Amino acid sequence: MLGNPGNGSIDKHIGARSVRHKHGFRNLLWVILLALVAALGILGWSGYQLFSQAKQVKKHEEKAIEMLARSSTLSDGSVLDGYIKQQLPVISKETREAKVIAHGTLWNAAARTPVYGNDLKTVQGMTDSLDAIVTGPVPELLTVASNLEHSQLSSGDGRLNVEPILRSQKSIAAGSADMHKQVVTYNNLPLPRGAFVKDAYLSGRTTLNQVSAQIQQFSNSFQMLPQFLGADKPQTFALLAMTTSEARSSGGLIGSIGVITTDKGEISVGNFKPNTDYLSYGIGNPTPDEVNVFRQWGPLQMSFDVRDLAVYPDTSRSAESMQAIWQRTPWGSKQPIDGVILVDPVFLQELIKINGDIKLSDGRVLSGQNTAEFLLNTVYKEYAPTQQDMYFQQVAEASIGGMFSQINMSKLTKVAQVMSSSAEGRHFSMYVFDKNMETTIAAAGFTAQSSSSAEHPTVGVYSTEQNASKMDWYIHRRAKVTRMHCHSNGSQTYHVYYTMTNTLNSQEVSSLPAYIVGINQAGQPQGYGIEKMLIYPPADGAISNLKTDGTVSELHKTEMNGKTLYASIASLAPGASVTYSFDVTTxxxxxxxxxxxxTPMGWMDSGPSFDGSACSASGH
Structure with missing residues (x-):
């Protein structure tokens, strides 16, 4: 009994404490819930802010990149100068605002979060690189361009004053190197995971690499021009005139050979001789592999005399073979050559666009629109073979001889761009025997060669006409390249369609001279394009799943001078097509x-159609 009241008090005390604990626990739960709600609200607000700011950064970056891309497409030096002067403050404002946003407190905190924080770091790196470009190398190069624009580049009498270019070389090289450094930094940023960032990153990388490559090409052009034009000592080059209407890997059959001499900025062209004047002085120096591919395996066996020196995909081999023949001639033994230049009528036509129309000895006027067709097709219809080389000589002397007459920065820029674009399409190529000078020329992209760069992959497709004719004027070629995969190890896989079509109508064959449609040599039918095709995989890459559609024979894998290639013979009747399809892994x-x-055609080709969506975020 004595214990009952005490026990009842204890029970009441415990019950009261339990109620208090329940209320406290409930209060704690409410506090936690409110804290979570508040945290989620903050995160939601922060996420919204971050996304909004990301859209602003993307807008600023894309506008800046678009304006930089536009500047690289302008061809007139003075326009380029004026455009950049006018737009650089706008571009700088865009990159600066993007950088400020991307390095704000919210971004710096979010960049430390797992997984997608790395995407934000990439965006920050993008804004850093782009802002560094428009505040560093772009103004540097703008200053150089402005100085050259106001320099006296013409010394009269068709002579280029190389002194301003020599004074500008270091500044141009420094600006180009600075640009390249920033682009490499951009390229090395981690590939973003999120689609929104990844698309912007890849788009920017493509544009910046294009702009950087053009600036590097511009810089290399200005490094080599004084040497080419004999700033230090006179230079002598053998000029090989190619007709791409009778295709050879690097261009076409060599119809005539002239001489280009340069001295202290002056360039002169002359001393043309037809290829027949060289035939008695032997052939070049083909390697066993070249003999196997081009002579032992027909149907048309290459002679390796001057007519066939463009059969090699590498200009270096054409030059070395020309030098061997040149040294045996009476005129060549007295005047050694410093290098070899290969040109076709398309290159001459592009120069005429700059220099103005020319009038031939018979009164015909050639312009920047009709020169190539005249020299590659019309001349074979209307003139005897003995006259054809004469007209090429007249055009070459006028167009190349006038490259640097009445020169200013605008024209110099146009000439440099014509040389670059023509070299990219193999309408113009050169090689010199001085190794230091050749290094600069090759870096400028002026020496054509089969694929040799693992970083910049190229698949080579080269044709050599096996029907003694001028049928390649009618053989049109087009390529379609589709990126299929981007692999984790850095390599990429593409699918390539390469189609050739004989555009000659079968009814036209009888109306054209045999000189064009074929002379029935070795049983080849008239009006057919018979092409020996060589397909090279990219350096350190591979070709697989090679298939053909159309009349293709003797498809096999072989090697030439240490490089793997796939060879075959394609036959194209009038109106017929042949397609090669294959995968390329870089x-x-x-x-x-x-x-x-x-192999170049008779016009400036726009290049293959390209679909690279497989490596954009939206392509996965």
Missing amino acids: SQKTISDLRVDQ
Whole structure:
């Protein structure tokens, strides 16, 4: 009994404490819930702010990149100068605002979060690189361009004053190197995971690499021009005139050979001789592999005399073979050559666009629109073979001889761009025997060669006409390149369609001279294009799943001078087509899109159609 009241008090005390604990626990739960709600609200607000700011950064970056891309497409030096002067403050404002946003407190905190924080770091790196570009190398190069624009580049009498270019070389090289450094930094940023960031990153990388490559090409052009024009000592080059209407890997059959001499900025062209004047002095120096591919395996066996020196995909081999023949001639033994230049009528036509129309000895006027067709087709219809080389000589002397007459920065820029674009399409190529000078020329992209860069992959497709004719004027070629996969090791896989079509109508064959449609040599039918095709995989890459559609024979894998290639014979009747389709896997070192390098046609080709969506975020 004595214990009952005490026990009842204890029970009441415990019950009261339990109620208090329940209320406290409930209060704690409410506090936690309110804290979570508040945290989620903050996160939601922060996420919204971050996304909104990301859209602003993307807008600023894209506008700046678009304006930089536009500047690289302008061809007139003075326009380029004026455009950049006018737009650089706007571009700088865009990159600066993007950088400020991307390095704000919210971004710096979010960049430390797992997984997608790395995407934000990439965006920050993008804004850093782009802002560094428009505040560093772009103004540097603008200053150089402005100085050259106001320099006296013409010394009269068709002579280029090389002194201003020599004074500008270091500044141009420094600006180009600075640009390249920033672009490499951009390229090395981690590939973003999120689609929104990834698309913007890849788009910017493509544009910046294109702009950087053009600036590097511009810089290399200005490094080599004084040497080419004999700033230090006179230079002598053998000029090989190619007709791409009778295709050879690097261009076409060599119809005539002239001489280009340069001295202290002056360039002169002359001393043309037809290829027949060289035939008695032997052939070049073909390697066993070249003999196997081009002579032992027909149907048309290459002679390796001057007519066939463009059969090699590498200009270096054409030059070395020309030098061997040149040294045996009476005129060549007295005047050694410093290098070899290969040109076709398309290159001459592009120069005429700059220099103005020319009038031939018979009164015919050639312009920047009709020169190539005249020299590649019309001349074979209307003139005897003995006259054809004469007209090419007249055009070459006028167009090349006038390259640097009445020169200013605008014209110099146009000439440099014509040389670059023509070299990219194999309408113009050169090689010099001085190794230091050749290094600069090759870096400028002026020496055509089969694929040799793992970083910049190229698939080579080269044709050599096996029907003694001028049928390649009618053989049109087009390529379609589709990126299929981007592999984790850095390599990429593409699918390539390469189609050739004989556009000659069968009814036209009888109306054209045998000189054009074929002379029935070795039983080849008239009006047919018979093409020996060589397909090279990119350096450190591979070709697989090679298939053909149309009349293709003797498809096999072989080697030439240490490089793997696939060879075959394609036959194209009037109106017929042949298609090669294959997969291309590039090197793990790849940093640019796959290019197609091919034997030039009779016009400036726009290049293959390209679909690279497989490596954009939206393509996965």
